[in-house]
Amino acid sequence: MTTSKRAAAIIVAAGRGLRAGAGAPKQYRSLGGRSVLSRAMAPFCNHEGIVAVQPVRNPDDAAIFDQATEGLAYRAPVDGGATRQASVRAGLEALAAGPERPDVVLIHDAARAFVTPAVISRAIDAAQASGAAIPVVPVADTIKLVGESGAVEATPSRAHLRIAQTPQAFAFEAILDAHRRAAQDGRDDFTDDSALAEWAGLTVATFEGDVANMKLTTPEDFAREEARLGAALGDIRTGTGYDVHAFGDGDHLMLCGVRVPFNRGFLAHSDGDVGLHAIVDAILGALADGDIGSHFPPSDPKWKGAASDQFLVYAVDLVKQRGGRIAHLEVTMICEAPKIGPLRESMRNRIAEITGLPLSRIAVKATTSERLGFTGRQEGIAATASATIRLPWDDNALLSGGSK
Numbered sequence: 001m002t003t004s005k006r007a008a009a010i011i012v013a014a015g016r017g018l019r020a021g022a023g024a025p026k027q028y029r030s031l032g033g034r035s036v037l038s039r040a041m042a043p044f045c046n047h048e049g050i051v052a053v054q055p056v057r058n059p060d061d062a063a064i065f066d067q068a069t070e071g072l073a074y075r076a077p078v079d080g081g082a083t084r085q086a087s088v089r090a091g092l093e094a095l096a097a098g099p100e101r102p103d104v105v106l107i108h109d110a111a112r113a114f115v116t117p118a119v120i121s122r123a124i125d126a127a128q129a130s131g132a133a134i135p136v137v138p139v140a141d142t143i144k145l146v147g148e149s150g151a152v153e154a155t156p157s158r159a160h161l162r163i164a165q166t167p168q169a170f171a172f173e174a175i176l177d178a179h180r181r182a183a184q185d186g187r188d189d190f191t192d193d194s195a196l197a198e199w200a201g202l203t204v205a206t207f208e209g210d211v212a213n214m215k216l217t218t219p220e221d222f223a224r225e226e227a228r229l230g231a232a233l234g235d236i237r238t239g240t241g242y243d244v245h246a247f248g249d250g251d252h253l254m255l256c257g258v259r260v261p262f263n264r265g266f267l268a269h270s271d272g273d274v275g276l277h278a279i280v281d282a283i284l285g286a287l288a289d290g291d292i293g294s295h296f297p298p299s300d301p302k303w304k305g306a307a308s309d310q311f312l313v314y315a316v317d318l319v320k321q322r323g324g325r326i327a328h329l330e331v332t333m334i335c336e337a338p339k340i341g342p343l344r345e346s347m348r349n350r351i352a353e354i355t356g357l358p359l360s361r362i363a364v365k366a367t368t369s370e371r372l373g374f375t376g377r378q379e380g381i382a383a384t385a386s387a388t389i390r391l392p393w394d395d396n397a398l399l400s401g402g403s404k
Contacts, residue, residue: 012108
């Protein structure tokens, strides 16, 4: 791929997209454990040929936008306009006002969550070669031209019909000028950038798209893609974890991420949160990736007094890096005191906050040891945990015995 020219991407995410249901714009809906917007943006943010990613959002969506794109690197979002065309122009003007204008720009709909690096590379190459190009896929179904009465008037040949997709790719200055001219002429009815480019006199080439790069529009689209993503995660694993800490001096305990006032503290290298430690161990076990001590050695001084939520964030990220999802987390606290029942929902909420999982996938339980053993004598607290995760099948990992 030729990468001599600077390529930027505009992600158009200002639409309301309520036809998909769920009461929120579709780009912010969760799909396979990630927001649609995150799935749409990440391939551009991570592509070596893209030097800048410029999102365009609705001004009312600032908070939810930040949440949906957490962890991605991109330019400060700009507010969109009343139409898609106005939103694209806002993105183009933001790039034009930047420190260095790109040579090529790719314009992508946030509702297309399955764009691949290969399509992005082809878009960059096509724009550099032709100045204006769009990804297309062949029409598989027979198309009918229907009149106002509902009667079929013609059956066009599929040989020359194509379905247009995004990212649509252009020489930056040419598409910027086309958008400015359209605005000056009062034309705001273009729903597709290639149509605007055609109106402006540009010849639009085509390149190979991807049938999976579909636009998510209806509830049925989401249901179908959820099922497809779920089927791809066929490697279902369960891990277990255990942790224990003795009491020492102190005035509180950290339990499942919640600060609990108490007349003792934990004797521990970190904050001693047995609940989170057990969950982390369970996740690592499901990944066949060691245990919490191998990733965060107690001999390392940098973990002295460390908050255990960062250990759980790390474990969750490992699952994501493997292309997987956490299906369920369960932790059981074993102690005589403090009483866990009144704290249960706070603990569930805190674990949900740390992991990004819905509450329906998190269980916190408690039991005693009937006054037997060290927990029965109130010398400390123990915790057991289980984690169920789903990963893509990886025959190479299976043959080699795991990730490490």
